[in-house]
Amino acid sequence: MLQAILDMLYPVRCPVCGDIVIPKDSKICSPCEKKLQLITQPRCKKCSKPIDQDQSEYCSDCKSKEYHFKYGYSLWVYDSIMKKSISNFKYHYRKEYAKYYIEKVILNYGDVINRMAPDVLVPVPIHKSKYRERGYNQAEILANGIAKGLNIPVIPHLLIRDKKTLPQKQLSDKERLKNLQEAFVLNDKAFSEFPEKLNSILLVDDIYTTGSTIEACTNVLVRSGIENIYFITLCIGKGF
Ligand SMILES: [Zn+2]
Numbered sequence: 001m002l003q004a005i006l007d008m009l010y011p012v013r014c015p016v017c018g019d020i021v022i023p024k025d026s027k028i029c030s031p032c033e034k035k036l037q038l039i040t041q042p043r044c045k046k047c048s049k050p051i052d053q054d055q056s057e058y059c060s061d062c063k064s065k066e067y068h069f070k071y072g073y074s075l076w077v078y079d080s081i082m083k084k085s086i087s088n089f090k091y092h093y094r095k096e097y098a099k100y101y102i103e104k105v106i107l108n109y110g111d112v113i114n115r116m117a118p119d120v121l122v123p124v125p126i127h128k129s130k131y132r133e134r135g136y137n138q139a140e141i142l143a144n145g146i147a148k149g150l151n152i153p154v155i156p157h158l159l160i161r162d163k164k165t166l167p168q169k170q171l172s173d174k175e176r177l178k179n180l181q182e183a184f185v186l187n188d189k190a191f192s193e194f195p196e197k198l199n200s201i202l203l204v205d206d207i208y209t210t211g212s213t214i215e216a217c218t219n220v221l222v223r224s225g226i227e228n229i230y231f232i233t234l235c236i237g238k239g240f
């Protein structure tokens, strides 16, 4: 009875078109789901970005830069459809979209994550002023859901975003990384309170674009003696 009332008050909305989803137990309309581009092979062995042919192991980005994370995966291509969906999730209070995203991550990458066997999941943090403005960190919602589904601990605030960064678009790759590098710090309290020594971490974020955010977080963690850093994101840009 209560569930029926809740369903009426808060019907599930489709993360693509925003309409109420029918049938009731689904999290997305089936025609809308077909529009999403799941990433498949051939893909970069390091960042999972789609690549053109099977001959190459890595995308041009991973060939030319030295990233310090082990490897990572993204679920969907960051096309105009996912761009809109994630923007609503992040900036327009569509927190409920996370349910669909998390379900798909676990369905498609649960086994992969279990094989990585991370000690903990850690969301990429946002600056506290942004947190206050939005009321939530989208990456934290994702990390909590994935962690719960796979029964892996999560440390929501192991990383802190200390400094507001300059708008990344105006910067070169090198400046971008430097700009970001200074933005993240380790939360010593959360680090020392975790009962075991941390050897491997799975970073969780919504979008992977140039990899500089994941790399900046990785560097902070590696400097603290954590050797194996992996990542999972919902989307990755195709042609960067
Ligand atoms: Zn829809």
Ligand SMILES: [Zn+2]
Pocket (backbone or CB within 6 Å): 044, 045, 046, 047, 048, 049, 058, 059, 060, 061, 062, 063
């Ligand atoms: Zn790559």
